Amino acid sequence: MLKIKNKNTFTLAVTIFLFLFYVPSTAIAKRVSFGSRSAFGLGFRGGIAENPIQSFTSTPQTTSTNYTKIIGFEPFLDFDNFSLRATMNLHLHPLVQGSGTDNILGQNFTESSDASTFSYGIKLLLVPYRNTADRIRIYLGVGAGLANLYAANTRNYHNTSGTVTATYVEKVRGSSSYTESLLGLEFFLVQNYSLALETGYKTLNFEKPTYYNSNDVRGTTIEKGSTVKNVSGTDETFTYNGFNFSISFNLHF
Numbered sequence: 001m002l003k004i005k006n007k008n009t010f011t012l013a014v015t016i017f018l019f020l021f022y023v024p025s026t027a028i029a030k031r032v033s034f035g036s037r038s039a040f041g042l043g044f045r046g047g048i049a050e051n052p053i054q055s056f057t058s059t060p061q062t063t064s065t066n067y068t069k070i071i072g073f074e075p076f077l078d079f080d081n082f083s084l085r086a087t088m089n090l091h092l093h094p095l096v097q098g099s100g101t102d103n104i105l106g107q108n109f110t111e112s113s114d115a116s117t118f119s120y121g122i123k124l125l126l127v128p129y130r131n132t133a134d135r136i137r138i139y140l141g142v143g144a145g146l147a148n149l150y151a152a153n154t155r156n157y158h159n160t161s162g163t164v165t166a167t168y169v170e171k172v173r174g175s176s177s178y179t180e181s182l183l184g185l186e187f188f189l190v191q192n193y194s195l196a197l198e199t200g201y202k203t204l205n206f207e208k209p210t211y212y213n214s215n216d217v218r219g220t221t222i223e224k225g226s227t228v229k230n231v232s233g234t235d236e237t238f239t240y241n242g243f244n245f246s247i248s249f250n251l252h253f
Contacts, residue, residue, distance in 0.1 A: 039079060040253045045072035047246025049091065049202070054238040055230065056113040056153045056172070057098035064094040070246060074123075078252070083125040087143065091117040091240070102157070102218065104231070107165070111155040111217060117240060119178060119204070121145015141182035141200075149174035149206045149238055155217035168219045172228055174209035174238060178202055186250070196248040206238040 047070040051063060072089035096113045125141040151172040156164045184198035208227045216222050218231065228236040 038253050039077050041076050041078055041250055043074035043076060043085065043248045043250040045074055045089065045246050045248045046070065047244055049244035050242030052093060052238055052240040054096065054113060054115070055236045056151060057096050057111050058100035059098060061096050061098045063096050068093045070244065074248065081127050085123040085125065087123055087145070088120045091119065093117065105157065107157045107159065109155050109157045111153065113151055113153045115149065115151035115238070117147055117149050119145055119147040121178070123182065125182070136187040139184045139186065141184070143180040143182065145178055147176055147178050147204055149209060153217050166219065168215060168217050170216045171212035172209045173212045174206035176204060176206050178204035192252050194250045194252065196250060198248060199243065199245045201243050202241065204240040208235055209238055
């Protein structure tokens with residue numbers, strides 16, 4: 001007789017199999033169109049967006065890539081002519097680099113900013129068109145929500161021979177609200193699963209990001225929670241407006 005030595009491992013394996021394979025293939029076997037699926041589903045999103053414009057580093061700026069990467073998760077309620085989606089997205093911005101001269105210290109420097117944004121909100125999608133087989137549809141949408149900014153800005157000071165003499169790191173946090181408009185095309189691949197191609201425009205401005213540590217990139221002691229400023233005393237900004245494109249893989253229960 002076969003004996004199961006680790007019952008917890010066996011139970012976990014069976015649970016994963018049922019969720020990924022058995023349940024979708026039996027409980028929802030007839031759901032091959034938008035009219036035959038239930039209202040609830042889960043979406044997994046990946047995409048790219050225009051890079052933000054930020055003043056954390058000196059100009060001219062260079063970036064590691066020309067776009068921001070987006071990874072998202074979207075549970076949804078889907079009805080005949082509209083859909084409500086809760087959306088949570090991680091935006092991985094490219095490393096931004098710059099250089100300049102600190103006239104107060106009389107030293108050249110190189111610097112970089114490594115930032116990411118986490119957004120969460122809701123989308124309302126309206127469906128003006130579905131094909132006769134009810135397997136393809138075009139939707140329009142709007143969205144709104146909140147976003148948090150996380151950034152680490154690093155500055156290296158150099159002497160005349162190019163040797164690094166000091167390195168300072170400032171950590172930055174910000175919060176703001178955003179709005180977006182959307183246009184998408186969604187179609188069923190196989191039973192229970194659809195694919196959506198979506199483009200949109202997001203408006204998101206972090207006007208007064210704050211320090212999350214007790215020093216800035218110049219090595220000056222500052223108060224944690226105070227507004228990030230440049231050497232002239234002007235508020236630094238982080239503007240994340242622009243177009244985006246994503247592909248969503250949706251599971252319909």
